[in-house]
Every structure is written in structure tokens, then in C-alpha cells.
Amino acid sequence: VIIPNAELMARYRKVLGTWAMNLDTTFGTIAVETLYSDPDCEAWLEAVVAYLRKNVEYATDVVNTRIRGVRTRCPEGTYLMWLDFTDTGLRGLALKEFLIREVHLDLSEGSEFDPENQTHMRMNLACPYAIVQEAMKRLEAAVNGRTSG
Structure with a gap:
């Protein structure tokens, strides 16, 4: 996720932390890339x-x-x-x-x-x-x- 505004990005990350969501993992990134690019998915x-x-x-x-x-x-x-x-x-x-x-x-x-x-x-x-x-x-x-x- 790209949010140019630093304050807004901080608020976004705080909400993700509250919900126990971590979208910044290597595994997550690879999974999303695969889902969008592999026709078998x-x-x-x-x-x-x-x-x-x-x-x-x-x-x-x-x-x-x-x-x-x-x-x-x-x-x-x-x-x-x-x-x-x-x-x-x-x-x-x-x-x-x-x-x-x-x-x-x-x-x-x-x-x-x-x-x-x-x-x-x-x-x-x-x-x-x-x-x-x-x-x-x-x-x-x-x-x-x-x-x-």
C-alpha cells in the first residue's frame, strides 16, 4: 500500500496493527503476485x-x-x-x-x-x-x- 501522506500512513498502519493484519510480509507479496499472474489460480x-x-x-x-x-x-x-x-x-x-x-x-x-x-x-x-x-x-x-x- 502506498500512501504519500505520512500521517495518514501512520493511521493506516495503526489500524492494521489493531486488527492483527500484517500485509508487508514477503510471503504475502509473493502470494498476491501469484494470484494475479498465474492463470491456474x-x-x-x-x-x-x-x-x-x-x-x-x-x-x-x-x-x-x-x-x-x-x-x-x-x-x-x-x-x-x-x-x-x-x-x-x-x-x-x-x-x-x-x-x-x-x-x-x-x-x-x-x-x-x-x-x-x-x-x-x-x-x-x-x-x-x-x-x-x-x-x-x-x-x-x-x-x-x-x-x-
Whole structure:
């Protein structure tokens, strides 16, 4: 990334650091160059996108049809899915602890992105389909078990 303004570049790097993103590695540079120049990469990319789409569609369907009190929208252009736990009554630290202790999932907290957001969690779906299935199974059992009594 080329940003001629030193102050703006410093702010940009600070944000990247906050998000734990390091785009200045040799490996990253070579990967990007290869993706743009090797014709075989297009087929690979299409396969990866299709695989991620399957994960996203499956998780979205499970959340919206089988898990009481949790909602989501199918993400567009990303494999990061926002889960809205507002209707479960869980929020903040209680929500985080429930997910870790009962579901055995460690998701990104909405408050990492907006301090006022205490009811949303972000789930990364860029993983094997079997992992997504297991995560959804555990989430469904724990949330529905909590709300069934």
C-alpha cells in the first residue's frame, strides 16, 4: 500500500496493527503476485469461494432455522458471519463465557468493533465443513438447551 501522506500512513498502519493484519510480509507479496499472474489460480480461487459459500449457507440456515434466539444474515463477500444473540438475553461477558464454557467456541466479540455492541459475535467460517457442522451442532444444543427450561 502506498500512501504519500505520512500521517495518514501512520493511521493506516495503526489500524492494521489493531486488527492483527500484517500485509508487508514477503510471503504475502509473493502470494498476491501469484494470484494475479498465474492463470491456474483462477480455478483454485473459484473452488475456494464455492467451498466457503457452502459453509456460509449451511451456517446461516442452521442459525436462522434451528437455534432459538440467535439470528444472522447471510454475509456477502466474506466468510465472517455476525451472530445476533439479543433475543437470548445474553450479552457482554456473560455471552462470551457461555460460548466458551458451554459451547466451547471462542468467537470475536462485537465490542471489539463497537464498544456498545454487547450482543453480537463474529464467527469465522473459513475452515473445513466438518468443523462448521460441529460448531453449529454445539451452538444449537447449548442455546436450545438453555432456552428449553
